Amino acid sequence: MSVKYVQQDQIYDLVVRMRTGNRRAVSRLITMVENENTLRIDIARYIYPYTGNSYIIGITGPPGSGKSTLTDKLAKLLRKQGKRVGIVAVDPSSPFSGGAILGDRIRMNDLALDDEVFIRSMGTRGHLGGLSESVELTVKIFDACNCDYILVETVGVGQSEVDIMKMADTTLVVLVPGYGDDIQMIKAGILEIGDILVVNKADRDGADQLASMLNMMQQYGESRENSRVRPVLLTSAYENKGIEELLNAILAHREQRQVSDYYHLNRMNHLRAEIMVMLQSELSKRLFERYHFDQELDGIISEMYERRINPYDWVESCVNIV
Amino acid sequence: MKIRVLVAKPGLDGHDRGAKVIASAMRDAGFEVIYTGLRQTPEQIAAVAIAEDVNVVALSLLSGAHNNLFPRVVQCLKDKEGDDILVIGGGVIPKSDIPFLKEQGIAEIFTTGTPTSAIVDYIKNALTERGVC
Numbered sequence: 001m002s003v004k005y006v007q008q009d010q011i012y013d014l015v016v017r018m019r020t021g022n023r024r025a026v027s028r029l030i031t032m033v034e035n036e037n038t039l040r041i042d043i044a045r046y047i048y049p050y051t052g053n054s055y056i057i058g059i060t061g062p063p064g065s066g067k068s069t070l071t072d073k074l075a076k077l078l079r080k081q082g083k084r085v086g087i088v089a090v091d092p093s094s095p096f097s098g099g100a101i102l103g104d105r106i107r108m109n110d111l112a113l114d115d116e117v118f119i120r121s122m123g124t125r126g127h128l129g130g131l132s133e134s135v136e137l138t139v140k141i142f143d144a145c146n147c148d149y150i151l152v153e154t155v156g157v158g159q160s161e162v163d164i165m166k167m168a169d170t171t172l173v174v175l176v177p178g179y180g181d182d183i184q185m186i187k188a189g190i191l192e193i194g195d196i197l198v199v200n201k202a203d204r205d206g207a208d209q210l211a212s213m214l215n216m217m218q219q220y221g222e223s224r225e226n227s228r229v230r231p232v233l234l235t236s237a238y239e240n241k242g243i244e245e246l247l248n249a250i251l252a253h254r255e256q257r258q259v260s261d262y263y264h265l266n267r268m269n270h271l272r273a274e275i276m277v278m279l280q281s282e283l284s285k286r287l288f289e290r291y292h293f294d295q296e297l298d299g300i301i302s303e304m305y306e307r308r309i310n311p312y313d314w315v316e317s318c319v320n321i322v
Numbered sequence: 323m324k325i326r327v328l329v330a331k332p333g334l335d336g337h338d339r340g341a342k343v344i345a346s347a348m349r350d351a352g353f354e355v356i357y358t359g360l361r362q363t364p365e366q367i368a369a370v371a372i373a374e375d376v377n378v379v380a381l382s383l384l385s386g387a388h389n390n391l392f393p394r395v396v397q398c399l400k401d402k403e404g405d406d407i408l409v410i411g412g413g414v415i416p417k418s419d420i421p422f423l424k425e426q427g428i429a430e431i432f433t434t435g436t437p438t439s440a441i442v443d444y445i446k447n448a449l450t451e452r453g454v455c
Contacts (some may be wrong), residue, residue, distance in 0.1 A: 024403045027375035035323055098324075100347035105370060106359035112366045119373055123354045125324070227416075 015046040018145065030120055033137040041282060044137060050144035051177060052267075056088065057250060058168030059153045060193070065174045066200040068107035069237040070246075071153050075111055077247055078149050086118040086142030087111075088135055090154040090164070093123035100124075104153060118142050132163040136274065139167065168269055169263060170253045172246075174198045174213070177206030182252055184273060191217075197247050202234035202242065232302045293318055323455045325353045325445065326376040330367045331360050332395060335385035340413065340434075344380065347438030353445075364391060367396035370408055377454055378445055381428075382394040388415050393426035408448055412436070 011032070017025035032039050057074075059067050068089065075085045089104035100123035111117045120138055124131050135152060142150050154164055165171045173194030191197065193216075199211045214232045231249045235242035257263040288294055303309045329345045331338055338360055345355045356374050358366070371379050379399070381392055392411050399407055411423060412432040420431045427446065432441055449455045 023369075023372050027373055031326075031375045093354070094349060097350045098352040100354045101345055101349050102354060102356045102374075103359075105356060109358060109362070112358075112369045121356050121374055123324075272332065 007039060011039060011042050012046060013075055015043075015144075018047075018141070019050065021145070026118065027120070030138050033141070034125075034134050038285075040133065041278060044140065044278070047144040050139045052143065054139070054147045054150045055170075055254060056139060056142040056150045056152065056168045058152060058165040058171040058193075059174060059176030060155070060165055060171065061198075061200075063155055063174075065176045066237045067153050067155075067174050068104040070172075070174060070198070070200060070235065070243075071104075071151050072108045072111065073237050073240055073243045074153060074247060075108070075117060077243055079111075079114065079116060083148040084116045084118075084146055085149040086139070086145065086147035088120055088122060088138050088142070088150065088152045090122045090124060090131070090135065090152070091124045092155060098125070107287060116322060118145060118147060132167075133277065135164050136167055144157065156265055162193055165271075169257065169266070170195050170250050172196050172198050172250075174200050175210065177210050178202045179203045195253050196246070197232045198246060199231050199232065199234050200237055203236045203239060207234055287322060291318070291321060325378070325449060325455060326374060327353050327378040327380055327445070328356045328357065328358070328367065328371050328374060328376045329380045329382065330358055330362050330370070330395075331382050332364055332367060332391040333364050333383060333387045334361060334384055335383055335387075336360055337384050339380070340384070341382040344382065344412070344438060344441060347442060348380075348445075351442040351446075353442075364394040364398045367395050368402050368404060371399060372402050372404050376407060377449055378408045378410065380441075381409065381413075383411065383413040383415075386414070388413065389419055389422060390427050392406075392423055396427040404454075408445070408452070410441075410444070412441070 011029070014025045014029050019027060029043060033043055059071055061067055071087060071089070075087060077083050087108070089102070091102045091104060092098055093100040102121035102123060104121055105112070105119065108119060111119060122134065122138070139150050139152060152164060152168060171194050173191055173196075175197065176199070197214050199207050199214070201207065209230050211234055218229055233242060233246050233249055235246055237243070254263075257266075300309055300314070304311045306313070327348055329341050329348070331341055335337065341357065345357050356370065356376065358370055367379065367381075381395060383391060388411060391418045392409070396409050399405060399409065409428050410430045410432065411428050413434070415423070415431055415433055417433070423431055430444055446455075
């Protein structure tokens, strides 16, 4: 128990230092969030009162579509308006070695020395559901650092990325010409999560066709509640073109949401889901600590494998004990 | 505990094939490698090292300016409360410069021809000794 209290003191101290703008404290807290599952709940508890004021923009799309460059340009525009910006940039971890090369910062070098910009690179690390928790808590940490906007950038493939985007108030899906035909576009998944569709590298051939295809595509499918036409914007992030228009579209989406109460409803639903996940993981952790199910399972797994014990009976018996 | 390394190229040297080879070897060893691209100032490198909370800063330089730039990175890290971060260097570095660089706080220098496994092992051992992992 005493170890736990020492850690709580340490976290409290870090949160206090973080609130005074200490960069080292901010980055230490994020490392704790990433590495130590057991401390997440304490960190979340201490910072929660300071959160809820940042506007969260999700940026997703296939590798090489220019998300990092776009993030860089959006951040610079927000900085010009005097806003404080946080950036969480997620890159894939190797499923073989667990290592990763996190290269999003290559496009954001000019921001490195800006005191009003917080950037953190993250590997997906392949943990079950844990990625979205890590990203979410990192966003909360930046939120507690009084960031006006937080940009979350991730490769748009797979469930965990979709989960991450659920926390965003506005989600951009970034596409580039040459990505595929309209059948690729209407496949389930990526486009559905976008509030704004961005055709980047618009200086290239095929950008206009892609934009009109995206506009046309939105007429397919059943009309849904809350359905609305998603704006399609052309940008050339490298040339810094179309960025102001994109920010205006984001702000228009923000206004629209806030007027309709959907903003608060969405955040409340998200908070509920988040609390449920944390409750489940804490409960199962406590139960495992108390009943040592995992150790018991180690002892009988070979018998289960050889069909001498029925694993489903065992699961039932564990549930009954609890 | 995941080892995080910043691979950085300070100064005006525009050749990063070596840095990419090292970064890939570290990825294969299970490290998380942050690579920030070419032509970084020591101030930028230190700021990124702090923001990313790395355990190691690995500097690569082939231009000959190591005696000037490597110690400045160490100093910038100190200025930002990052003196616990392990700083190593590599590239085209004459043997005669190595004692000076070590005196300036660069923990180890790896010259051309070093097997990547030697660098990975060095990092693992050094961090274990420091009680980081």
